[in-house]
Amino acid sequence: MIFTVFGTLDYTEVFHMAQSGQFSPTVDFLIFGPVPTMTLICLLLFVGAMGKSAQLGLHVWLPDAMEGPTPVSALIHAATMVTAGVFMVCRASPLFELSETALMVVTIVGSLTAFFAATVGMVQNDIKRVIAYSTCSQLGYMFFAAGVSAYAASMFHLMTHAFFKALLFLGSGAVIMAMHHEQDMRKMGGLIRKIPITYAIMMIGTLALTGFPYLFAGFYSKDAILESAYAAHTPVGMFAFVLGLLAACMTTFYSFRLVFMTFHGTPKDKHAYDHAHEAPWTMRGPLFVLSIGAVFAGLLGLPMIGEGWFGEAIILAPGHHALMHSHHVPFLVKWSPFVMFVVGLALSYHMYVRSPQIPAQLAMRWNGLYKFLLNAWYFDRLYSKIFIEPAKAIGQGLWKTGDETIIDGYGVNGIAGTVVKLAESIRKLQTGYVYHYAFAMLVGVLVLATFYP
């Protein structure tokens, strides 16, 4: 698409041409008739980014990808793959800036993802799934940051997130190893006594993720995003801000839920507990490095959201200065994430440490909601119903009916069958009686004589 409009795929050239307006404003796309070129390009790019970065609607693969071994999932999530989508959107900022619609879509999808994934993350029992949905949610943050043109904040969060999410994954890997490949949190508990180092590391990661003020990386980046959303002063921005805030609360809730369920309380699986042990040094080494990053990346990276750090790489359209305004937001807005943090922490502590029977009661009372969340809003099943099962049915139908019955049955084998039948009937002409033969010959002569022109 970019290629047809601009005739090149080189970043620099495309951006330059886009800025100077060297393209036709509308283009025919499939059956939709003429649509604004930039919006189309951006939306198509964004769909790609959504797939890659597991945004709402195209996120279903991510938790399932947890099948991979832990270092791989750490890598996939935190550092490289999923963030590629965010990176692409930021990278293509010169294009996105030209389309208000596209930015709006990005913001809405991003904030919805952040909210959705956080709700789901609250009830998951698989330790890696919690972190997976958390990643999903954090990516939502990044997207809506980009959507309100706070690309720098987005990139900043991307970086800090890389540290603490990798930390969490490797940490959870250590936990899983300690528990002999047990991933279900309900079977853990009280591990703090057995693996204190891992506990400390996980705690750092959690605090960073939840954005504990002033000390941990997540605080700076997440705050920057939320403030930018608020400061965008658009309805969409506000929408994103509110959802983001709620998501922040839930983030804290599920993060600490994870910590509490895993390390506090009483061991549920006595046998596994007894054999739990610290991870070997080879595993702990990277964890230490990452925890340092998780603590300090925020402070060190702060200049990223300042002026001009990205230079020409990110181009803002006039009027899109949410990030700059973000430094001047009301006190309440500035502290709201922390409030949310406290609320989430308190809830989590109350439910999983003080009175562990509450979650079960809640689940009982709102069984429908609980199931709904546990199954991730039934996206998997929905997709399975809409896409996978029909695809399978169609495939089966085409194979059995199309290929085997029609083409092979009537076509190939049909022809072969007809040939054999014809052969049989021609063979029957051969009766063996001489007078039949003689008759055939005479008829033949007659026919030829008649046919003669």
Place this chain on the structure above:
Amino acid sequence: MAVQLPDIDLLPLLPEILIALGGCTMLLLSAWNGTATRHKIGMSTITLLVITAFMVFQRAVAFKHGMNTDLALQTHLSTFEGMFVGDFFSLYIKMLLLLSTGMTLLISTDYLQRKKMDNGEFFVLILFALLGGMVMASAGDFMTLYLGLELMSLSIYVLAAYRRDNLRSNEAGLKYFILGSLASGLLLYGISLIYGATGTTMFSGIAHHLHESLGQMSGTLAMGMVFVISGLSFKIAAAPFQMWAPDVYEGAPTPITAFMAVMPKVAAFAAIYRVLVYGFGSVHDKWSGILQIVALLSLLIGAFAAIAQTNIKRMLAYSSIGHVGYALIGLAAGGMAGYQSVLIYLGIYIFMSIGTFAIILVLNQEGIGEQIEDYKGLAQKRPLLALLMSIFMFSMAGIPPFAGFIGKLYVFMSAIQAHMYFVAIAGVLFSAVGAFYYLRIVKYMYFDVAAHAFVMPVSGSSKFILTVTTLVILYWGILPSTLTSWAELSIKSLLPSL
């Protein structure tokens, strides 16, 4: 006024004289010595054939090098006032006839000994049939043609029924005789109609007549032509005159089947050339349509009926009907390319056919080989035999790089040059159907488990013929230019105007 001497020049007749004398000698020998000299008669027959073939070959080579320059050759072109023609065409056909007869005898020596069929008469009959065929090839007149045809046919009727103790053999001979007489009747009737319309039985006379009438044909002449075509179609077993072929092929002793599959067919094609291509050459468009119908019918029956067969000789009967269909396409297409293609096709066909029958005869030693199922698993026990058989089968199916493909290629080229697209497309589609039954034999040989021990020895003469036929099929499949140039030369000598 000088006394006109009758035009009697025996030089062109030399091969025929040799064969005739040889045949009579064998007859006498076998009468005198009874069974004692059986083997000798066989050997001397083959020697005679080799000598004659060598002579024909010599003469053909001489022709090839000096056709336009050597006056001595030109004067010996025809004799008996043009009733007998000794042109290059006749030499080409005679070479094919001699080759097919000689090869048939070589592959059947074993069989003949085993079945106690190697009496003197057998060879005598073969020789007379061959003589008839050779006369047909050189016929310049309907009378000569008919003479040769009857000599050939009568000998073969007897040969088909040669195994007197075998019911099927007798039935085959009788059927062939009755239907053959009917065909001869048709032919004779046609000849008399033509004579009535043109006042001559000479082919050159007919050509002259048509030239004078500017290609206009009277109804009588046309009817005569249709009858002659019908009569000759019987001999080449083209549909709808093919009915006898499967029964006779199946019933006749296998060496005779092999013989019938090649020799009379080539001779009858030669006769068709003499009558239609030479005599009625200027009204090609008038008979082309008839031949197209006959060709398509033959292809149809050849391709489809063969599929349902379980007896390999019967299957080969249908396959030969199919091959005749292809050859007739070339005739119907006409022109240099068309006429040439048929001669090429025939040359290749005799080698494929003889090769196939050679293998059938080898297998016959164990009392098997007549049913297609007998070939199950041949490849496991006798890989070489199976390999050769599959080469023959693929060649018959017209798959390159074997010679059968070249034959079909030339035929289809001529058909397309003549804009006979429908016939060409039908032809290739039938060839695809036909491939099915050839493949079936390959399938039995290679894909199935052996049902027999296949320990029969292969006689030296069979080995020799198998080697020769295989090499020829491979060689002509890749480098057919010798064959094509000979065929081209034959047509040039038959129709100098082309």
Place this chain on the structure above:
Amino acid sequence: MLSLVTFTPLIGALIIFLGFKNNPGTSKYVAMLSSILTFLLSLKLYLGFDLTTSDFQFLEESVWLPGVGITYRMGVDGVSLPFVILTAFLTPICLLASWEVIQKHVREYLIAFLALESFVIGVFCALDFVLFYVFWEAMLIPMFLIIGVWGGANRVYAAYKFFLYTLGGSVLMLIAMLTLTLSAGTFSIPELMGMSFPLSFQIWIFLGFFVSFAVKVPMWPVHTWLPDAHVQAPTAGSVILAGILLKMGAYGFLRFSLPILPDASRFFVPFIFGLSLVAIIYTALVALMQTDLKKLIAYSSVSHMGFVTLGIFSFNQQGMEGGILQMINHGIVAGALFLIVGVVYDRLHTRDIARFGGLAHRMPVYATIFMVFTMASVGLPGTNGFVGEFLILLGTFIANKAVATVAAIGVVLGAAYMLWMYKRVVFGVMQHEDVKSILDVSPREIATFLPLIVLVFWIGFYPEPFLKIMHASVELLLIQANTVKAGTTALAMF
């Protein structure tokens, strides 16, 4: 030189036939040697190939059938050379793959295989119609035998189906070919490229060729021989079938339809696009439901070849080069996938996907190799599949956006069935006892996969050495394909 490349395998076959009557062991080495020699010779062709010209190179010409003007004429250009090399490259791998697997009639197997290689190379080198047809048809015989003699349970049906399907297609091509050449008065392919014919004539000839090529490609709906042939053929047979024989049809389009019959080709673009899309989507869906590993890959081949035809008929540089490259890629990847199936089939004698599961635990190396080729088949960036698919989609997009979009759905479906299959085979729980004791790949098997893996990444990361040999020829082809030779106005419709 070309004749040497073409006939070296055949000479090897002849040596085996005459020289090693009861010695299958030595025969194997002779076969290997001659196929490797062929490969080296083909590399020499590559090194000696002049990249700057679009002319046919290494020309050889000698009179073959005088009188009708049929000549023995060989030559390669940038379109055919990649296929020559691919063929010469895959054959030693196939021989290596069947080194221990083929136990009965070893000599005959080797002879058939080498003959097949000869004929296939001949198809790609022939510059005379009749010569081309001879190689094209001759190739059926060894393949028929390979499927029929060394194949699986239902091999007879598959062998017949393969043979008659293809034969039925190619006899019509023979007619079209003869009509074309006889009306033009030459059998030379390069000469015919420079001639022009009226549109209606072109259309008929195109249809004649189309039937034959479509069967070979295979395009929907004449693809049904392929699953049977693939499933029943021995592993190496499937490799050569997927790797090379399928390419002959698409090669035919490139060599004949586009340059000689450009107007008809353009006339049929919507038709071909339609069939290709059906092939892509339809067979991808069918592949999704397969329970037999080989059948799944066979259907995926049909789907992938749909992309190739899309690319070829996109009439632009990207599409065509993508199409050719994708053919090479598919040759490598599908070939490798069949080898992969062969590995487990040799061990367990089943190809039922449900029987596997959890192979990763017992066969980690195998699982890794499998993953590489699965990803390449899906078209993951960094693998060769991506480059080809991307170029094709780009080319198609330029030609027709809607078609490209639908084709992109095919990419997604392709990823779906491949990954699902991979998951079911490699991951999960081992359910059957025999799977639990399965052995990982042997060094011999690794040796067969290694060159293929190298190529997957090489083309994936740096396709230029492969693309550059086609540039000049594809440019010429484009010019030829885009010229209006018929001079009629009927083309305005498109």
